Amino acid sequence: MALSNVLQTPAAGFNFDNAARNAALEGLFDGRTPTPLKTGTTIAGVVFKDGVVLGADTRATSSEVVADKMCAKIHYIAPNMYCCGAGTAADTEKTTDLLSSNLTIFSLNSGRNPRVIMAVNILQDMLYRYHGQIGASLILGGVDCTGNHLYTVGPYGSVDKMPYLSMGSGHLAALGVLEDGYKPDLELDKAKELVCVAIHTGIMSDLGSGNNIDICVITRQGVDYIRPYQVSEYQDKRKTKYKYGPGTTPVLTEKVVPLKLEVVEEAVQPLDTA
Amino acid sequence: MLSSSTFGDPGKMRDYHYTGPVEHRFSPYSFNGGTVLAVAGEDFAIVASDTRLSEGYSIHSRDSPKCYKLTDTTVVGCSGFHGDCLTLTKIIDARLKMYKHSNNKTMTSGAIAAMLSTILYGRRFFPYYVYNIIGGLDEHGKGAVYSFDPVGSYQRDTYKAGGSASAMLQPLLDNQIGFKNMEGVQHVPLTQEKAVQLVKDVFISAAERDVYTGDALRVCIITKEGISEQTVPLRKD
Numbered sequence: 001m002a003l004s005n006v007l008q009t010p011a012a013g014f015n016f017d018n019a020a021r022n023a024a025l026e027g028l029f030d031g032r033t034p035t036p037l038k039t040g041t042t043i044a045g046v047v048f049k050d051g052v053v054l055g056a057d058t059r060a061t062s063s064e065v066v067a068d069k070m071c072a073k074i075h076y077i078a079p080n081m082y083c084c085g086a087g088t089a090a091d092t093e094k095t096t097d098l099l100s101s102n103l104t105i106f107s108l109n110s111g112r113n114p115r116v117i118m119a120v121n122i123l124q125d126m127l128y129r130y131h132g133q134i135g136a137s138l139i140l141g142g143v144d145c146t147g148n149h150l151y152t153v154g155p156y157g158s159v160d161k162m163p164y165l166s167m168g169s170g171h172l173a174a175l176g177v178l179e180d181g182y183k184p185d186l187e188l189d190k191a192k193e194l195v196c197v198a199i200h201t202g203i204m205s206d207l208g209s210g211n212n213i214d215i216c217v218i219t220r221q222g223v224d225y226i227r228p229y230q231v232s233e234y235q236d237k238r239k240t241k242y243k244y245g246p247g248t249t250p251v252l253t254e255k256v257v258p259l260k261l262e263v264v265e266e267a268v269q270p271l272d273t274a
Numbered sequence: 275m276l277s278s279s280t281f282g283d284p285g286k287m288r289d290y291h292y293t294g295p296v297e298h299r300f301s302p303y304s305f306n307g308g309t310v311l312a313v314a315g316e317d318f319a320i321v322a323s324d325t326r327l328s329e330g331y332s333i334h335s336r337d338s339p340k341c342y343k344l345t346d347t348t349v350v351g352c353s354g355f356h357g358d359c360l361t362l363t364k365i366i367d368a369r370l371k372m373y374k375h376s377n378n379k380t381m382t383s384g385a386i387a388a389m390l391s392t393i394l395y396g397r398r399f400f401p402y403y404v405y406n407i408i409g410g411l412d413e414h415g416k417g418a419v420y421s422f423d424p425v426g427s428y429q430r431d432t433y434k435a436g437g438s439a440s441a442m443l444q445p446l447l448d449n450q451i452g453f454k455n456m457e458g459v460q461h462v463p464l465t466q467e468k469a470v471q472l473v474k475d476v477f478i479s480a481a482e483r484d485v486y487t488g489d490a491l492r493v494c495i496i497t498k499e500g501i502s503e504q505t506v507p508l509r510k511d
Contacts, residue, residue, distance in 0.1 A: 232509075249457070
C-alpha cells in the first residue's frame with residue numbers, strides 16, 4: 001500500500017512553469033513589484049539536558065513598516081516537534097503547515113511517532129526542489145525516541161545539525177550570545193535564560209526584530225509553549241486621549257430595515273465561566 | 275542579455291549565457307533613516323526629531339539628533355543621507371556668517387528658507403539627499419515652518435512631517451492641528467503645552483510602527499525667549 005502524501009511530488013527536475021509569466025508581470029509592474037510580508041526576525045534554538053528550547057521575537061515587517069507586533073513565529077509540527085520560521089511569512093506558514101499535515105498522515109498510516117530527521121528530510125526535499133524561490137529559513141527542534149535534536153533548514157535546502165542555532169536578520173547578534181553562553185547539558189532555567197538573552201540581543205541590535213519574546217520548551221514529558229515569555233519593556237506612554245465624540249463624522253442619511261426572523265429551533269448551552 | 279524565451283514556451287528554462295564583464299554601479303547615497311517634524315504656533319515654533327541613525331537593518335547611533343540650531347530664532351531638521359545632512363548644515367552655517375558680516379544683521383527665517391532653496395537647487399543634477407524642515411519665528415514674532423524637497427522646492431506651512439515616518443505622522447497632524455475630516459469641532463488655537471504633548475505622542479506612535487524611528491526624541495521649542503530643548507526616551511527595539 002503506497003503511503004498517501006499531501007505533497008504531490010511533481011515531475012523530475014525543477015518546475016519553471018511560472019517563470020515566463022513572472023518575467024512578463026515584472027515588466028508590467030515597472031520594477032515596483034508588490035513586496036511580500038517578511039518576518040525580519042531573530043529566532044534561536046538550544047539543546048539542553050532534557051530536551052530542546054526554541055525562542056523567537058514577535059515582529060513582522062512589510063518593508064520597514066511593522067505589520068504585526070504580536071506575530072507567532074514558532075509553528076506546531078507534531079506533538080513532539082516545533083519549528084521557528086524566518087523569511088517570507090507566507091512561505092514559513094505554509095511550509096510548516098504542509099510538513100505538519102504530512103507527518104500526521106504518516107503517524108496515522110504507520111502507527112508511529114514521527115522522528116525529527118523525517119521532518120528535516122521532507123523540508124529539505126521541498127525547499128531544494130523550489131531552488132530558493134520559497135524564502136523560508138527554519139529552525140526545527142524536537143524530541144523523539146533517538147534523542148533531542150535541533151536542525152536548521154535554509155531556503156535553498158541546506159541542512160545543519162547543531163546544539164545551538166540562530167536564523168533571521170538578527171541571527172548574528174543572537175549567535176554571539178549563544179557562542180559565549182552555550183555549554184553541553186544545560187539545566188532548563190539556564191537554557192531558557194540563554195535563549196531569552198539571545199533573542200533580546202537580536203531585538204535591540206536588529207531593526208527587523210522587536211516587541212515580545214516567545215519561548216517553546218520541548219521535553220520527553222511534553223511541550224511548554226510560553227507566549228509571551230517576556231513582554232517588551234516599552235509600553236504605551238501616550239498622555240492625551242484621542243477620542244472623537246458622536247457627530248464628528250457627519251451622518252448624511254440613515255435607513256433602518258427590520259429583518260423578519262422566525263425562531264425555528266432553540267438550543268441553550270450553558271457556558272462554563274470559571 | 276536575455277534570449278527570446280522570456281515570453282512563450284512555459285516550462286523551458288531561460289537561456290543564460292555569459293555576456294562579458296557586468297558593471298555594478300557604486301551608489302553615492304545611503305539612507306540613514308530618521309523622522310523630523312515642525313509645528314508653528316501663534317508665538318512659538320517646535321522642531322522635533324528622533325535620534326536614531328541607522329543603515330540597512332543596523333543601528334549606527336542611538337544619540338544622533340537631526341535638529342540643528344542655526345540662529346536664536348531658527349532651527350532646521352534634516353533627515354535622509356547623514357553625510358549630506360552634515361555637509362549641508364556646514365554650508366548653511368558658513369553662509370549665515372557671511373551674511374552677518376556683510377549685512378550686519380542675523381538672517382530671518384524666511385531669508386534662510388529662500389537661501390536654502392537656492393543652495394539645494396544649485397545641486398539639481400547631483401542632489402543633496404536631505405529632507406529639510408525649517409522651524410522658527412518670522413520678523414513679526416509669529417511661528418513659521420518651511421518644508422523642502424531634496425532639490426529646493428519649498429513652501430510655508432503650519433505643520434509638516436518629513437523623513438521615514440512622515441507618511442504616518444502627517445495625516446495625524448492634519449486631523450489634530452488642521453482639524454481636517456472632522457465636523458462640529460471647535461477650532462481652538464494651538465497652545466504651546468498641547469503642541470509639545472501632541473508631538474511627543476505622535477513620535478511614540480511612529481516608533482511603534484516604523485523601524486527607522488526610535489531610541490529618543492529631541493524637541494526644540496523656539497520662543498522669543500530663546501530655544502529650549504527636551505529629550506524624551508522612545509522604544510529602543
